Amino acid sequence: MQYDIIPYSYQSSTFASFLRLFATPLLLHRYRAVKLIERMALSGACKNRGEVRIHESLDELSTDLADYIAELSEASVKERGVFAIALSGGSLVGLMRKLCDAPYNKTVDWAKWYIFWADERVVAKTHADSNYKLAKDGLLSKVPIIPSHVHSINDSMTAEEAADDYEFVIRQLVKTRVVSVSEISDCPKFDLILLGMGPDGHVASLFPNHSVLNERDEWVTFITDSSKPPPERITFTLPVINSASNVAVVVTGDSKAEAVHLAIDDVGPDSLSPPARMVQPMKGKLVWFLDKPAASKLDRSQFSE
Numbered sequence: 310m311q312y313d314i315i316p317y318s319y320q321s322s323t324f325a326s327f328l329r330l331f332a333t334p335l336l337l338h339r340y341r342a343v344k345l346i347e348r349m350a351l352s353g354a355c356k357n358r359g360e361v362r363i364h365e366s367l368d369e370l371s372t373d374l375a376d377y378i379a380e381l382s383e384a385s386v387k388e389r390g391v392f393a394i395a396l397s398g399g400s401l402v403g404l405m406r407k408l409c410d411a412p413y414n415k416t417v418d419w420a421k422w423y424i425f426w427a428d429e430r431v432v433a434k435t436h437a438d439s440n441y442k443l444a445k446d447g448l449l450s451k452v453p454i455i456p457s458h459v460h461s462i463n464d465s466m467t468a469e470e471a472a473d474d475y476e477f478v479i480r481q482l483v484k485t486r487v488v489s490v491s492e493i494s495d496c497p498k499f500d501l502i503l504l505g506m507g508p509d510g511h512v513a514s515l516f517p518n519h520s521v522l523n524e525r526d527e528w529v530t531f532i533t534d535s536s537k538p539p540p541e542r543i544t545f546t547l548p549v550i551n552s553a554s555n556v557a558v559v560v561t562g563d564s565k566a567e568a569v570h571l572a573i574d575d576v577g578p579d580s581l582s583p584p585a586r587m588v589q590p591m592k593g594k595l596v597w598f599l600d601k602p603a604a605s606k607l608d609r610s611q612f613s614e
């Protein structure tokens with residue numbers, strides 16, 4: 310199994326700024342083609358943990374992430390008429406900020422977006438810990454998404470009830486094919502699941518050594534003992550994450566470098582395996598968006614050009 314390492318950097322930043330401001334769909338398409346060629350030229354292969362994009366700065370990471378999401382949205386709307394995207398909380402939402410700016414705020418077909426959460430804290434939607442509130446304040450209130458397409462949890466229920474209710478909502482949307490279904494697992498097949506990762510290697514609310522990592526039957530489950538506050542959360546299970554068409558893990562900062570190393574590198578069977586390492590889409594594509602500090606402990610000797 311192989312993975313691609315892409316030291317991602319805009320060498321023609323003036324050109325990129327011009328395009329971000331004035332891009333027509335045609336120019337944007339051409340610009341993406343140029344970037345693809347740059348990436349192919351810089352990419353190398355390693356033991357497969359997906360494609361790894363390493364960025365010089367948070368600004369470049371944010372632009373690349375916005376491009377990536379916009380491209381997947383365009384492809385999904387073309388193919389299925391809708392784009393079913395699951396968000397996470399934490400630093401991810403701030404890194405998606407470029408989607409609120411030109412050209413994405415105008416070129417993305419926001420009316421076709423259906424929003425879900427890969428995990429949510431069981432708190433009121435107005436609470437500072439709410440992943441919904443974070444996304445609403447940072448993204449959803451700034452772009453023309455249709456309110457009825459935003460599927461957040463019912464915050465008046467217990468964690469267990471909220472997980473069951475959320476799974477029921479997703480089941481209805483699978484029936485109407487707003488969310489596709491995986492031919493392999495019978496799980497929902499989201500067009501894109503966006504994950505962050507904690508310094509302990511947790512993704513969504515799948516924490517190290519937690520029994521929830523073994524859940525194979527439920528689509529959405531709950532925990533009441535999260536090692537990171539708040540304790541009560543709902544989360545997509547690994548089978549759902551690994552059934553997605555695309556999964557992106559967005560990680561920044563040197564406090565996460567060790568977890569990135571353990572999640573991506575070929576570390577051998579005796580090493581600790583963080584939950585992020587269990588993100589292995591069955592048929593979908595996995596992309597890591599890293600900044601340099603987060604990538605600083607990756608074993609470059611495993612890369613081959």
Ligand SMILES: O=C1O[C@H](COP(=O)(O)O)[C@@H](O)[C@H](O)[C@H]1O
Binds near residue numbers: 513
């Ligand atoms: O608690 C959570 O943490 C992770 C990671 O957050 P970050 O701020 O370190 O990026 C996040 O992805 C998850 O959705 C959230 O509930």
